[in-house]
Amino acid sequence: MLTTVAQAVVNGLLIGGIYALVSIGVTLIFGVVKIVNFAQGEFVMIGMYISYFLAASFGIDPLVSLVVSMPALFVVGIVLQHFFIRRVLALGDMPQIFLTFALSLLLVNVALLLFTANYRTVQTSYSETAIHIGTLYIPMAKLIAFAVAMLLSGLLWVFLHATDLGKAMRAAAQNRDVAMLMGINPDRVFCIAVGVALALAGAAGSLLMPFYPAYPLVGQVFVLMAFVAVVLGTLGNVTGALIASLMMGVAESLGIQFVGADSGLIVVFAMLLLTLAVRPNGLFGGWNR
Amino acid sequence: MISRGLMSRGTFWSAVLAAAALALPLFNSSAFVIDIFIRVLLFAFIGVAWNLIGGYAKQLSLGHAAFFGLGAYTSTILLIRYGVSPWIGMLAGGVVAMLASLPIGALCFRLRGPYFAIATIATAQVLMLLFLKFRDFAWGAEGTTMPNLGDAPLMMQFEGKAPYYYIALALLAIGLVITYLIERSWMGYYLVAVGEDEDAAEAIGVDAPRIKRNVYLISAFLTALAGTFYVQYIYFIDPNTAFSFNVSVEAALVSIVGGIGTLWGPVVGTVLLEATSALLESWLGGGHGGVQLTVYSLILIAVILVRPSGLIGIVADAYERLVHVSAARTKEVPLDG
Numbered sequence: 056m057l058t059t060v061a062q063a064v065v066n067g068l069l070i071g072g073i074y075a076l077v078s079i080g081v082t083l084i085f086g087v088v089k090i091v092n093f094a095q096g097e098f099v100m101i102g103m104y105i106s107y108f109l110a111a112s113f114g115i116d117p118l119v120s121l122v123v124s125m126p127a128l129f130v131v132g133i134v135l136q137h138f139f140i141r142r143v144l145a146l147g148d149m150p151q152i153f154l155t156f157a158l159s160l161l162l163v164n165v166a167l168l169l170f171t172a173n174y175r176t177v178q179t180s181y182s183e184t185a186i187h188i189g190t191l192y193i194p195m196a197k198l199i200a201f202a203v204a205m206l207l208s209g210l211l212w213v214f215l216h217a218t219d220l221g222k223a224m225r226a227a228a229q230n231r232d233v234a235m236l237m238g239i240n241p242d243r244v245f246c247i248a249v250g251v252a253l254a255l256a257g258a259a260g261s262l263l264m265p266f267y268p269a270y271p272l273v274g275q276v277f278v279l280m281a282f283v284a285v286v287l288g289t290l291g292n293v294t295g296a297l298i299a300s301l302m303m304g305v306a307e308s309l310g311i312q313f314v315g316a317d318s319g320l321i322v323v324f325a326m327l328l329l330t331l332a333v334r335p336n337g338l339f340g341g342w343n344r
Numbered sequence: 345m346i347s348r349g350l351m352s353r354g355t356f357w358s359a360v361l362a363a364a365a366l367a368l369p370l371f372n373s374s375a376f377v378i379d380i381f382i383r384v385l386l387f388a389f390i391g392v393a394w395n396l397i398g399g400y401a402k403q404l405s406l407g408h409a410a411f412f413g414l415g416a417y418t419s420t421i422l423l424i425r426y427g428v429s430p431w432i433g434m435l436a437g438g439v440v441a442m443l444a445s446l447p448i449g450a451l452c453f454r455l456r457g458p459y460f461a462i463a464t465i466a467t468a469q470v471l472m473l474l475f476l477k478f479r480d481f482a483w484g485a486e487g488t489t490m491p492n493l494g495d496a497p498l499m500m501q502f503e504g505k506a507p508y509y510y511i512a513l514a515l516l517a518i519g520l521v522i523t524y525l526i527e528r529s530w531m532g533y534y535l536v537a538v539g540e541d542e543d544a545a546e547a548i549g550v551d552a553p554r555i556k557r558n559v560y561l562i563s564a565f566l567t568a569l570a571g572t573f574y575v576q577y578i579y580f581i582d583p584n585t586a587f588s589f590n591v592s593v594e595a596a597l598v599s600i601v602g603g604i605g606t607l608w609g610p611v612v613g614t615v616l617l618e619a620t621s622a623l624l625e626s627w628l629g630g631g632h633g634g635v636q637l638t639v640y641s642l643i644l645i646a647v648i649l650v651r652p653s654g655l656i657g658i659v660a661d662a663y664e665r666l667v668h669v670s671a672a673r674t675k676e677v678p679l680d681g
Contacts, residue, residue: 093458152404160641160644163634279465286459321473324466327462328466331452
């Protein structure tokens with residue numbers, strides 16, 4: 056019993072690292088640009104297909120293709136912010152929600168047209184290997200993904216707290232008008248925030264590829280998790296999103312273990328609705344809604 | 345305002361439109377064509393129901409499939425388990441959806457904007473997952489077909505397609521009349537105030553939570569009627585059909601493309617999107633998964649970037665030019681602004 060719980064917790068933490076990359080991106084965009092990116096999961100999907108095709112065509116390991124997927128999605132993020140999101144920032148809720156929502160629909164369906172609904176997987180040398188600690192079973196691919204995800208989250212934290220650009224980003228998030236008066240160019244900061252967020256989604260995609268199949272709708276699993284984690288971790292709070300994502304991973308894993316294999320999502324949604332009912336501002340306070 | 349402009353001089357044209365709609369099945373007996381029109385009427389009706397809460401009050405729900413599904417399952421369970429006519433089941437479904445809208449609203453209205461939308465997605469998904477999981481209660485993932493009772497108007501089953509067409513038309517007419525009445529009542533003005541700026545509306549004494557709750561009740565009731573009608577029309581129900589995310593999306597989509605917060609917006613949007621979809625199908629044939637939603641999402645992005653108030657403005661402008669009104673009137677924008 057105890058080992059079952061421990062194993063479920065480990066599984067949850069490992070996948071929670073991937074959820075963290077996605078939800079940190081969502082919360083970063085929300086904190087800085089004040090937009091909820093409904094298409095964040097689709098950028099994970101794009102990252103997966105980039106890694107898949109690099110692996111299938113050139114035999115490049117998905118971990119190596121991180122150096123392609125992250126910069127590629129960073130550029131996509133700048134284009135997205137500069138040519139699309141920027142144009143709806145002054146408009147109301149409706150255009151702000153439905154622009155990225157429409158983008159999500161578009162990307163899923165274009166992927167469906169181009170790649171069909173088939174599941175695509177990549178086999179790596181470490182896809183089947185695992186570490187055993189006592190009775191615990193730790194798959195190598197998931198462990199690597201978790202470690203890289205934590206490393207990237209740490210780098211982001213350093214970036215936000217120790218660099219001028221990162222500080223400018225946090226300043227713009229706290230008060231756009233005052234930040235502008237201090238000489239911060241909000242358009243530039245917004246572009247970089249969205250770029251960084253999408254690069255994290257791309258990284259999540261590449262890290263998933265050794266142990267998770269790519270298909271057009273794959274992003275929806277991760278974006279739903281991210282939304283719950285972002286609410287739970289308080290909107291706009293990067294550390295909160297990280298901790299909440301790990302908690303979500305564990306909750307989902309325990310749900311699958313003890314309620315049933317098809318119950319992971321029910322547990323997640325129940326947590327969302329419970330959070331909304333009890334603590335609509337999330338668990339961590341921080342940058343306000 | 346556009347809709348008022350259409351109404352004051354448009355009584356004649358409304359009558360012509362209504363007459364044409366009523367006469368259509370007499371002139372065209374092709375099941376294929378009638379089927380397209382039934383879809384247009386049904387989704388326009390769902391859009392009209394969504395528009396009450398999503399358009400006028402700007403509470404951008406992406407979970408109306410919850411009410412659609414509850415309506416569909418209530419009437420089906422009553423029909424198959426207890427032999428109750430779907431006409432009664434339809435109203436019962438509406439009541440069940442209204443009851444469900446109270447806790448759903450109590451939870452989701454705590455959040456604003458995008459997070460309201462996400463919370464509503466979650467409620468619809470939870471209902472779908474519950475209906476998938478508890479198979480003893482309502483057939484689980486396999487779903488069930490409706491018992492075929494032949495030509496039984498009292499049980500909402502008919503030989504041809506024309507009766508279904510008239511039911512869908514009647515539903516849309518009911519939805520439009522209710523919207524028209526609300527738009528012109530004190531409730532309509534409060535709704536628009538809440539939609540424009542909830543805090544400001546509350547500051548001048550509008551009871552925003554109560555207004556939102558009441559209009560959500562009406563919207564849920566109407567959406568549930570559409571759910572019952574739909575499963576009676578296709579003779580089949582399963583959780584993925586009844587709680588389909590596409591229903592939630594299309595309800596919002598047709599309203600936005602047409603023009604949210606306007607009486608005729610959802611109708612204009614549905615006609616445009618369904619016409620596009622029918623054309624695509626006749627050009628490409630079936631079996632191209634993704635084409636329809638690709639085109640829908642491109643239209644949606646174009647509307648948001650170019651004309652966020654929706655296409656009804658263009659339609660209304662064309663109408664105004666047609667009847668030679670002064671240039672000043674054509675400059676007026678719809679409620680959404």
